[in-house]
Amino acid sequence: MINGVKVKKLVKHCDDRGFFAELLRDDEDILERFGQASMSMSYPEVIKAFHYHEEQDDVWFFPSGNAQVVLHDIREESETAGATDVYYMGEDNPILLLIPKGVAHGYRVLGTRPATIIYFTTKSYNPADPDEKRIPWDDPGIGFDWNTQNR
Template sequence: MNVEPTALPEVLRITPRVFYDDRGRFQELWNHERYAQAGLPVCFVQDNLSWSRPGVLRGLHFQNPAAQGKLVMVLSGAIFDVAVDVRIGSPTYGQWVGEHLSSENSLQLFIPQGFAHGFAVLGDQPALVAYKCTHPYRPDCERALVWNDADLAIAWPDEVVEPILNPKDRAASTLRQLERSPGALPQYDASPVRQVRSA
């Protein structure tokens, strides 16, 4: 597999090896040893699976405390997957990166702790999205950043105009509002960034 940094270096784009033959194709979704060799976290404790209709947007979500790192992959359909650095003091605070993930391209995105995450379903088919988490879901720690925060200026695909949102995401806060809420945002840890390599 190939592991490479995105425009936000701590967010990683992963291209797994896919094997094709007359029957179809085969790939590993996650392999403890291979991901460890590539410098990726292997301490996942929870697997989530979401099925979303066309036009749905989920996010942008993060936990503080009990921050979650996530390994995101699409089993069916296509999404535009977004990560936003919400760590106060980070050199990339308030910056975002987006990737097109689909069952066709098999790409995965690793989103570290301290980043808000969300995605929009693309096309006219539902999306089945799986993601592994480094910390269990804690509803008491869940935070939401509004998807269309003008200061973030996320360049969602043109088809994402009036997405289907749940009430909590529709009422989510802007980053500036979260800054004014004590304890809402995580602090940046300046520990050395892990070294990643293809495996």
């Protein structure tokens, strides 16, 4: 696992009305501070990758649909510099994923249904000076094969 990445298995409390699950609490050791919560929906097979932040951490959660999430550690000082991790997240595997600043990240929607992502950041978005650096989805330096492998 890339140094600094945290995974929290979520607990669903179910009854005849549906379910409740706490996503993120301020008394957990996940975020240094809380800045913004956002939500996005993407259609099947869409790839949104890669980007990274220099000043903020992200926490990702997919409440509907499923996604292949790819992280690549571009932090030169990190013990895991150059490492790539893949996580399968969504309604079939409800987890929270902390993505530290300096780790490039992106995802591909899996299956035939759209996926919704809810994400939290330690800083609010500043359109005048966005903390978002882009890397192409097919960057040869990362070299990730986004195709599903038949095994």
